[in-house]
Amino acid sequence: MNKVIELLQSHRSVRKYKPDKVADELVESIVRSAQMASTSSNVQAYSVIAVTNPETKRAISAIAGNQQHVESCPVLLIWCADLRRSRLACEQHNVQMVSGTMENFVVAAVDVALAAQNAAIAAESLGLGIVYIGGIRNDLRAITPLLHIPELVFPVFGMCLGYPDQEPSLRPRLPLRAVLHRETYEDDEKKSESVEEYDRTTREYYIERTNGKHDTTWSREMADKFKRPVRAYLRDYLEEQGFRFDT
Amino acid sequence: MNKVIELLQSHRSVRKYKPDKVADELVESIVRSAQMASTSSNVQAYSVIAVTNPETKRAISAIAGNQQHVESCPVLLIWCADLRRSRLACEQHNVQMVSGTMENFVVAAVDVALAAQNAAIAAESLGLGIVYIGGIRNDLRAITPLLHIPELVFPVFGMCLGYPDQEPSLRPRLPLRAVLHRETYEDDEKKSESVEEYDRTTREYYIERTNGKHDTTWSREMADKFKRPVRAYLRDYLEEQGFRFDT
Numbered sequence: 001m002n003k004v005i006e007l008l009q010s011h012r013s014v015r016k017y018k019p020d021k022v023a024d025e026l027v028e029s030i031v032r033s034a035q036m037a038s039t040s041s042n043v044q045a046y047s048v049i050a051v052t053n054p055e056t057k058r059a060i061s062a063i064a065g066n067q068q069h070v071e072s073c074p075v076l077l078i079w080c081a082d083l084r085r086s087r088l089a090c091e092q093h094n095v096q097m098v099s100g101t102m103e104n105f106v107v108a109a110v111d112v113a114l115a116a117q118n119a120a121i122a123a124e125s126l127g128l129g130i131v132y133i134g135g136i137r138n139d140l141r142a143i144t145p146l147l148h149i150p151e152l153v154f155p156v157f158g159m160c161l162g163y164p165d166q167e168p169s170l171r172p173r174l175p176l177r178a179v180l181h182r183e184t185y186e187d188d189e190k191k192s193e194s195v196e197e198y199d200r201t202t203r204e205y206y207i208e209r210t211n212g213k214h215d216t217t218w219s220r221e222m223a224d225k226f227k228r229p230v231r232a233y234l235r236d237y238l239e240e241q242g243f244r245f246d247t
Numbered sequence: 248m249n250k251v252i253e254l255l256q257s258h259r260s261v262r263k264y265k266p267d268k269v270a271d272e273l274v275e276s277i278v279r280s281a282q283m284a285s286t287s288s289n290v291q292a293y294s295v296i297a298v299t300n301p302e303t304k305r306a307i308s309a310i311a312g313n314q315q316h317v318e319s320c321p322v323l324l325i326w327c328a329d330l331r332r333s334r335l336a337c338e339q340h341n342v343q344m345v346s347g348t349m350e351n352f353v354v355a356a357v358d359v360a361l362a363a364q365n366a367a368i369a370a371e372s373l374g375l376g377i378v379y380i381g382g383i384r385n386d387l388r389a390i391t392p393l394l395h396i397p398e399l400v401f402p403v404f405g406m407c408l409g410y411p412d413q414e415p416s417l418r419p420r421l422p423l424r425a426v427l428h429r430e431t432y433e434d435d436e437k438k439s440e441s442v443e444e445y446d447r448t449t450r451e452y453y454i455e456r457t458n459g460k461h462d463t464t465w466s467r468e469m470a471d472k473f474k475r476p477v478r479a480y481l482r483d484y485l486e487e488q489g490f491r492f493d494t
Contacts, residue, residue: 001276004251004372008280008365029248031427033255035420037364038379041472042465044421049428056430080432085425086473088439089466095474102485103384103478106356110403113360117284118255121368125251132285137350148431156357173282174291178332179362180278181296183303184395185327192335218289219336225288226333227342231350232494238349245492247479 007125012170014129015069017162022075026126027161033122034115043086045104046112048119049078049147049155056146060158063142064135073160078136078143079116081108083243084152099152100244112156123161133158140237151242169209172201174218195219254371259417261376262316264409269322273373274408280369281362290333293359295366296325296394296402303393307405310389311382320407325383325390326363328355330490331399346399347491359403370408380405387484398489416456419448421465442466 001009027050034048051057052075060078061070070076083099090097098104120130136143136158143155178194199217206214235245248256274297281295298304299322307325308317317323330346337344345351367377383390383405390402425441446464453461482492 002372004254005276005280005369007251008369009283011283011285013285028423028427029252032423033252035423035426036256036258038258038260038367038377040379040381041468042418043469043472044426047426047428047432049430049432051430053430084435085421085438085442086469088435088442089469090473092439092442092466093470095470097473098476099473101476101479102482103476104473106384106403106481107381109353109356110360113357114364117361117364118368120285121365122252122255125249130285132287134287134354137353146431150432150435153432156353171289174332176275176279176282179282179291179294180275181294183296183298183300184393185294185296185397185400188331188335188397191332192339195332195335195339219339221288222290222333222336223340223342225290226337226344226346226351229345229348229350229494232348234353235349235492235494245482247476247482 008121010170011124012168013131014164014166014168015131016166017069017073017129017160018165020074020163022128022161027075030119030122034119037114037118039111039114040107043107043111045082045086045108046115047080047082047153049080051076051078059146060136060143063139064133064158065138067133067135069131069160070133070158073162075161077119077159077161078147078155079112079157079159080149081112081154081156082152083108084150087152099242100246102245102247105243105245108154109156116159120159127163128161129164131160133160137231137234154238154241154243172205174198255368257417258371259415260378261411261413261415262378263411263413264316264320264376264407265412267321267410269375269408274322277366277369281366284361284365286358286361287354290354290358292329292333292355293362294327294329294400296327298323298325306393307383307390310386311380311405312385314380314382316378316407317380317405320409322408324366324406324408325394325402326359326404326406327396328359328401328403329399330355331397334399346489347493349492349494352490352492356403363406367406374410375408376411378407380407384478384481401485401488401490419452421445
């Protein structure tokens, strides 16, 4: 196993940070690394907002379900799917941009995720910790004016950045055979077995980590998560932002 | 600049591969690295299919616009957004899964992209080259039976894997200030300037790389790309696969 793979496989989300600032040149190096990720047809359909203002971080922390680390991390990156720059480019050539397709939305959502993951790896290679904050999607209608998000921009997730003040244990993932298929997508029966195996692993992990207080399994967590709709305003919000899904 | 950041910032897409096989243990190491990427609430809403069968690769190559490297690469990974495993988990607890929200779709699309980007970095750290293949989305209705893709699974992109038989030059990205905003999303005027700067950079890059044959700019390319809808069947396809976007 080389050093890079070791780094990738030792990722854990960090939710407690030292007060030390993150030098601006590190943030720039991290975002430059993000920019070198692959991007669909060179569209580069994303932007990132580096938030350090304590009041803004506090407000976003409240929106994200009072996650203390969102407020206490020195830098909060907000990763946005962004078709606005593409539209600017079209306007320079008097072209009316077609932005109402699922395809364009998928391109932007994937582009921003590829870039962000490069940023996460770059940050971790510099001794920083990160955690993704999907909780900003709890209320994007509040995030939007706060960060002056314009049309055709969709803040997809946040990412805390800072020097770790904790050493969380590795969280076990699904067995390899649950996610890796050979030649074609394999049938459900095999997958069910690997889910059962993973249920045992996660149960042990939770019991050990919480001294027996948290006794559940992965499939139980999924059942709890998916039994009701969450963030059911999202499609409407995206349409308010000028995204459309007509075709 | 440390070695990891050097690796991230020296990414180029590889479209010509040596015939050498990629050992199965490398593929497994790459996918294990992918699995350690962050995932929304531990859902791990993705799967990856490793395709080595020459006929299957040839068929996918044709679908992806006759990209020769899709056929000639030793391993083609097909990255899928996957809510099917989550539904299996729900069924084990007699819970009817809510899968009709934009939120769940975004979670799966982001999850698969984060995992795939970790895989890309792992592969490159092993001396392999990669290129993302968005072209599989040209005709997912043909990909679906070919790879036995079931309901609640969406093949988002492919990724060729192999030992590089070319050394492409680095493709310049947008100026840092075009994508990195401070505290709030910044206004368009500043962005227009950086697009103009990037137009000059990309024009020089194309002219140099093609001995003057390809003379265009980034904004021109974007205007050409976005003036008509592409892959306009995608939303219908996704609904056929059981994804919904009601809320």
